[in-house]
Amino acid sequence: MTARKPKFRRRAEARPEEVLDAALDLFIERGFEATRVDDIANRAGISKGAVYLYFQSKRAILEGLIQRAVSPIAENVAGLGTSFEGDPRHLLSMVLKMVGQQLADPHTFKIPKLVLREAIIDPEIAETYRKAVLDKVIPVMVALIRKGIADGYLRPVDPELTVRSIVGPIMLHLMMSEVFGLQPSEGLAMDRLVDNHLDILINGVSAPRGQAS
Amino acid sequence: MTARKPKFRRRAEARPEEVLDAALDLFIERGFEATRVDDIANRAGISKGAVYLYFQSKRAILEGLIQRAVSPIAENVAGLGTSFEGDPRHLLSMVLKMVGQQLADPHTFKIPKLVLREAIIDPEIAETYRKAVLDKVIPVMVALIRKGIADGYLRPVDPELTVRSIVGPIMLHLMMSEVFGLQPSEGLAMDRLVDNHLDILINGVSAPRGQAS
Amino acid sequence: MTARKPKFRRRAEARPEEVLDAALDLFIERGFEATRVDDIANRAGISKGAVYLYFQSKRAILEGLIQRAVSPIAENVAGLGTSFEGDPRHLLSMVLKMVGQQLADPHTFKIPKLVLREAIIDPEIAETYRKAVLDKVIPVMVALIRKGIADGYLRPVDPELTVRSIVGPIMLHLMMSEVFGLQPSEGLAMDRLVDNHLDILINGVSAPRGQAS
Amino acid sequence: MTARKPKFRRRAEARPEEVLDAALDLFIERGFEATRVDDIANRAGISKGAVYLYFQSKRAILEGLIQRAVSPIAENVAGLGTSFEGDPRHLLSMVLKMVGQQLADPHTFKIPKLVLREAIIDPEIAETYRKAVLDKVIPVMVALIRKGIADGYLRPVDPELTVRSIVGPIMLHLMMSEVFGLQPSEGLAMDRLVDNHLDILINGVSAPRGQAS
DNA sequence: TATGAATGAGGTTTCATTCAT
DNA sequence: TATGAATGAAACCTCATTCAT
Incomplete structure (x- = not known):
């Protein structure tokens, strides 16, 4: 409950990190706007919906990255x-x-x-x-x-x-x-x-x- | 030989330039992806359809600009x-x-x-x-x-x-x-x-x- | 330019009315929330995108209806x-x-x-x-x-x-x-x-x- | 024969009722469609998954309520x-x-x-x-x-x-x-x-x- | 040449439901 | 019994592009 700590259990605890890694690659490759959340999810090996368990929006991923x-x-x-x-x-x-x-x-x-x-x-x-x-x-x-x-x-x-x-x-x-x-x-x-x-x-x-x- | 070159269509040939001017401002302001062709047309003072008389696509505007x-x-x-x-x-x-x-x-x-x-x-x-x-x-x-x-x-x-x-x-x-x-x-x-x-x-x-x- | 008058030309001038008619039927049949904009468009005989030429949002259709x-x-x-x-x-x-x-x-x-x-x-x-x-x-x-x-x-x-x-x-x-x-x-x-x-x-x-x- | 019937699980059997109470409030407040199962669970003080232990679906909650x-x-x-x-x-x-x-x-x-x-x-x-x-x-x-x-x-x-x-x-x-x-x-x-x-x-x-x- | 109505693919986001634990 | 991470199917809405006029 320390403010912003996403929850997980089933799989890795590194999920948010993996999302960030995937996003970074794609943002650089295609730019932020041209990158689809779907692509980020795919590259991170999770479903599109799961991305939103860790980040409130696509923009939040960019901010998290920075x-x-x-x-x-x-x-x-x-x-x-x-x-x-x-x-x-x-x-x-x-x-x-x-x-x-x-x-x-x-x-x-x-x-x-x-x-x-x-x-x-x-x-x-x-x-x-x-x-x-x-x-x-x-x-x-x-x-x-x-x-x-x-x-x-x-x-x-x-x-x-x-x-x-x-x-x-x-x-x-x-x-x-x-x-x-x-x-x-x-x-x-x-x-x-x-x-x-x-x-x-x-x-x-x-x-x-x-x-x- | 008749209306091939109308005399008074002021700046009719300047249109593409105006589109580029408008696009440049907007591309810098919001980025290429986030800029709508409609906005470019509006700022250039023409209709959205007219943009496509001068440029084959939004991308072509960017290339023309460069x-x-x-x-x-x-x-x-x-x-x-x-x-x-x-x-x-x-x-x-x-x-x-x-x-x-x-x-x-x-x-x-x-x-x-x-x-x-x-x-x-x-x-x-x-x-x-x-x-x-x-x-x-x-x-x-x-x-x-x-x-x-x-x-x-x-x-x-x-x-x-x-x-x-x-x-x-x-x-x-x-x-x-x-x-x-x-x-x-x-x-x-x-x-x-x-x-x-x-x-x-x-x-x-x-x-x-x-x-x- | 009288504030909110949607534009059209190609087809009927009754488009917004048709959308409202379609929406009314569906809203009653399934309720507002359960009605898909797609369904409204289909019943009105236009594309989903066209609905948004006349109404800013699904909610605006409901309000227009009332x-x-x-x-x-x-x-x-x-x-x-x-x-x-x-x-x-x-x-x-x-x-x-x-x-x-x-x-x-x-x-x-x-x-x-x-x-x-x-x-x-x-x-x-x-x-x-x-x-x-x-x-x-x-x-x-x-x-x-x-x-x-x-x-x-x-x-x-x-x-x-x-x-x-x-x-x-x-x-x-x-x-x-x-x-x-x-x-x-x-x-x-x-x-x-x-x-x-x-x-x-x-x-x-x-x-x-x-x-x- | 051991932990099959814990003695002190207060109101364990009252759970479905609490779900219904929570759902009733929310259904009236926002409507059935707009109410999320998550909200019902939260208000009932249990997890989302637990709701499904008592009701087969969101619709079943509505029916149970009636x-x-x-x-x-x-x-x-x-x-x-x-x-x-x-x-x-x-x-x-x-x-x-x-x-x-x-x-x-x-x-x-x-x-x-x-x-x-x-x-x-x-x-x-x-x-x-x-x-x-x-x-x-x-x-x-x-x-x-x-x-x-x-x-x-x-x-x-x-x-x-x-x-x-x-x-x-x-x-x-x-x-x-x-x-x-x-x-x-x-x-x-x-x-x-x-x-x-x-x-x-x-x-x-x-x-x-x-x-x- | 010029318009702008129309399309439709596709994007982000939500959420009921499942299931490993 | 209970959790909550994960899924995936839509839903709303946008917008580049087309085309009848």
Whole structure:
């Protein structure tokens, strides 16, 4: 009776999870609107009616999906940047590589793709995601940059805008490869992307003592 | 030879354009699936049946929309980077500012938003857009970077991957503000973003002779 | 564009009426809830979708049905009892016979049956009917009785309650025959009922040796 | 021989009754079709599955409800009119007041309301009720009237039709107040209704210069 | 060219009933 | 006896598309 816990007994206790798994695949494949509840049920191996034992509506499945993906983030981010000492560029490298690696897994990237797609037309979903993820993650990065500047490791750039310069290339890279099928001509894409990007980020693209014609 | 070309049917030929305009707004507002042909017709000021005089199906409207947005690009890009001489960083600044400004107009950004949304679930649309836009624009940028390296203006970065570092922040910035309503705390967002980004891009974030406190 | 006028052209202009006719039959036969929109459409000779061109919902059909039946009443009742002079028992006889005859036609009685059935569970319908019919008809009868008393034709009975004594037997008779299939052993039921009832009624409400002032 | 008959399962046998109680309320509130078995179970304080231990189907609950309401009547009516001697108008007064009082209790009136509602669309229910109630009660009243005539207390009216004149006003009054919310302007409705009605009735059915045996 | 009435397939959701436990 | 998860058959309603005019 703790509010929203669906009941079951006969079969697995993982039913809602299975529904979410099935739905995620289909929502990404065809989009939320074009996905039939019937299809979700079939893929989850239950009847259409059973879906409604766990979720009040198709929309609730979408929301459940986002909640499930989003809730761990709030917790994991908390202690990240807190009281980090030393060169923030090291931390940046580590985090970027880690995040890049994880998102490069198409399975992980499904959720951002889904959220982005739906948030474009649904302000409520946009807000849910913003509050649960962006408002948590961005301040941490901003603080990190701000401290890096104060400590003399970084030039006095605008911290908020710089976050976009740090993360943007990775997002674009993912979009280009995952959505438009655009891979760089050589393999190991994400690793090399992060390396190249960090190099530019830290050092800039300018040649050391650049000489023109 | 008689009524084949009536003189005064004002904007009779503009009808398809009006349908596309109406559809674009609605597709972005509600999504393709959730938009009814009736709504498109209403907003275009014609009857539902008339829509089918110009487009074979609802899907054809979407495709027409992307075609219309995409076709000018192919032409405009052609001569861009050809035989540009001198410091590519100047060109980069100019182009980035220009493109940034244009896309910052929500009206202009509608198309990328729509394309992205639909491309995520529709490989055919993804391919259309990739061929018509990405495959045209990226090589130009790659060539520019490559030449900049050869001419000694730029460090020997990976040109393909660097394109992502150049464009990514702008795309992310647009997504964050247009989709998630996230504005940097100070105004004049896009202008400042481009400035900050170019600064980092060209010079890197590292402090000149950076050492900690 | 006068608010709610459904459009058509291809076929009859009587479409909404046909839908109502079909619905009335089915609602009485099976009840509102148990009637399928599909059945209504079939009986009306149109497609299920077409029903929704004329009525926004199944409920709207029920409401339309009641409206159609109810609207003429408001008009017809107006001038009835106004300025009637003389023995009200004559008028009563006439009206009771007329109304009895009409309601004895099962087709006419369908609407009261339907209204009663739905009003029992639906206060909104109850109110619609009360306002449109009962609140119109009862005051006329009450006034008639009141005047009959004042003029010395009737004994000083309670006018409001007497209305029930006048109309009740007819309603019960209809219910018994139309709903429970209970006919008096001899034929010509309604005629004889009204005669018998009037006999009882008049000799009862008459002033002992009543004659007018 | 062990747990076959647990000693303390309070009211285990009362379960079907509780289901019927719950169902009656809900059927009247929302109608039979609109009532879910789940709601009945909830209100009865048992599980949905348990309902099916006592009733084969939702319809069986309705039938059980009518049976329960109807069975006592058959017994109670039996000896009523038998060998009644003297002025039938006294008996009539008594019975009418008693019945009127009882039915004026909304709780008691629920059953007739339900029966009426369902009988309108269900001939089987109509017949059940007719046989169990009407066919029992009416002959008694008819006989009473007939005897009253023979004994010289009543004028020679049609006994069958006169039953309607006796009972009709009470039924109509109940319908008007219970269904359409129409109360006479002064309070104590049912009491006054019966008084007024009896006054009209008796003075009407009375023999001109009524003399007893 | 233009209309809008008409269709009918199909979508989400509900709910009586069953059955493993 | 009792539960409640699971089923699956509809039901209401929508909407892309067609077509007579």
